[in-house]
Amino acid sequence: MKKVEVVAAIIYFENKILCVQRAKNKLPYISEKFEFPGGKIEKGETKKDALKRELLEELNVEANIKSLFLTVVHQYPDFELTMHSFICEVASKDITLHEHISQEWLSLTELRKLDWAAADIPIVDKLVMNG
Numbered sequence: 696m697k698k699v700e701v702v703a704a705i706i707y708f709e710n711k712i713l714c715v716q717r718a719k720n721k722l723p724y725i726s727e728k729f730e731f732p733g734g735k736i737e738k739g740e741t742k743k744d745a746l747k748r749e750l751l752e753e754l755n756v757e758a759n760i761k762s763l764f765l766t767v768v769h770q771y772p773d774f775e776l777t778m779h780s781f782i783c784e785v786a787s788k789d790i791t792l793h794e795h796i797s798q799e800w801l802s803l804t805e806l807r808k809l810d811w812a813a814a815d816i817p818i819v820d821k822l823v824m825n826g
């Protein structure tokens with residue numbers, strides 16, 4: 696089975712977390728789902744390098760990457776995803792969506808209202824549980 700390794704950013708600004716919606720995709724289980732911004736690690740990159748690059752590409756934002764939060768391994772029908780999520784901070788809510796179709800800044804208590812990609816559920820659960 697194909698394996699995919701990605702990094703994802705839990706971006707805080709004033710107690711709100713950035714949630715972004717993926718575009719339509721041929722894989723129904725990720726199509727139009729909410730996720731944390733990020734993407735695949737390229738050859739030679741550290742996880743933090745990859746996340747910095749992805750956040751610039753996807754959101755045009757310079758984030759302060761603070762610490763690893765949770766690594767999730769999730770089996771999707773077509774591939775096995777390993778996702779490393781990092782707590783990050785930004786200096787303002789000023790972002791530009793280059794790939795995603797919508798954004799929401801939500802407090803912890805609101806996170807569960809979105810239709811998340813399945814691999815994100817353990818991250819959302821841990822965020823909500825940790826308060």
Ligand SMILES: Nc1nc2c([nH]c(=O)n2[C@H]2C[C@H](O)[C@@H](COP(=O)(O)OP(=O)(O)OP(=O)(O)O)O2)c(=O)[nH]1
Pocket residue numbers: 699701702703725729730731732733734735776778812813814815
């Ligand atoms: N960045 C990110 N990807 C996630 C999350 N949850 C989740 O299931 N994924 C999946 C969706 C994709 O299959 C993969 C992320 O890769 P990507 O965004 O770079 O890939 P993509 O398929 O859109 O683009 P491509 O490079 O294959 O063209 O991880 C998440 O919270 N953040």
